[in-house]
Amino acid sequence: xxGVTQTPRHLVMGMTNKKSLKCEQHLGHNAMYWYKxxxxxxxxxMFVYNFKEQTENNSVPSRFSPExxxxxxxxxxxxxxxxxxxxxxxxxxxxxxxxxxxxxxxxTRLTVL
Amino acid sequence: AQTVTQxxxxxxVQEAETVTLSCTxxxxxxxxxxxxxxxPPSRQMILVIRQEAYKQQNATENRFSVNxxxxxxxxxxxxxxxxxxxxxxYFCAYxxxxxxxxxxxxxxxxxxxxx
Numbered sequence: 001x002x003g004v005t006q007t008p009r010h011l012v013m014g015m016t017n018k019k020s021l022k023c024e025q026h027l028g029h030n031a032m033y034w035y036k037x038x039x040x041x042x043x044x045x046m047f048v049y050n051f052k053e054q055t056e057n058n059s060v061p062s063r064f065s066p067e068x069x070x071x072x073x074x075x076x077x078x079x080x081x082x083x084x085x086x087x088x089x090x091x092x093x094x095x096x097x098x099x100x101x102x103x104x105x106x107x108t109r110l111t112v113l
Numbered sequence: 114a115q116t117v118t119q120x121x122x123x124x125x126v127q128e129a130e131t132v133t134l135s136c137t138x139x140x141x142x143x144x145x146x147x148x149x150x151x152x153p154p155s156r157q158m159i160l161v162i163r164q165e166a167y168k169q170q171n172a173t174e175n176r177f178s179v180n181x182x183x184x185x186x187x188x189x190x191x192x193x194x195x196x197x198x199x200x201x202x203y204f205c206a207y208x209x210x211x212x213x214x215x216x217x218x219x220x221x222x223x224x225x226x227x228x
Binding site: 056 | 215
């Protein structure tokens with residue numbers, strides 16, 4: 001596979017469930033990101049990882065827990081979510097800490113019942 | 114905090130015609146980057162064009178060009194010879210030069226291309 005992949009593409013979960021989103025990049029990048037995309041709202045940056053270290057947490061509730069075991073993989077662990085957390089979750093990657101183009105995955109469409 | 118405003122929720126253009134999407138931003142910084150991203154329906158978001166604030170020359174990528182007005186804090190995207198494949202959501206975005214990848218996005222403009 002090439003580029004940035006995300007699994008699953010669609011996820012429906014109850015508020016008491018625990019699930020995880022997975023992102024993998026095949027580009028040799030060292031920075032990875034989680035974004036939340038909701039209708040009628042700007043894309044919201046959630047977390048940034050550089051060389052597996054979290055360098056940005058944009059005041060995200062603790063029910064979202066990221067994990068970055070290596071520069072190629074990024075997870076978002078979900079637990080006790082709320083219906084307002086329903087959104088498209090996008091993963092992205094880039095090369096380096098200074099500006100470089102961010103490459104996005106296709107996203108996971110999350111619905112919380 | 115920086116903000117990015119896209120005042121056109123939806124736009125339409127006839128195939129082969131030209132359309133301009135508007136974007137304004139607010140910042141107190143002098144050095145920064147601006148971007149236009151394209152997100153086709155059910156497809157991945159991709160970078161269309163970027164502009165470094167210190168460059169006076171407007172960026173151009175094939176049929177896509179920008180009109181960067183730094184004093185007015187305006188960054189519009191012009192699409193020439195519109196094609197059906199240009200139909201998508203277009204997002205304007207901003208990043209400080211030392212922002213360590215913190216990109217601020219607008220809410221997007223949905224572009225429809227009419228055959």
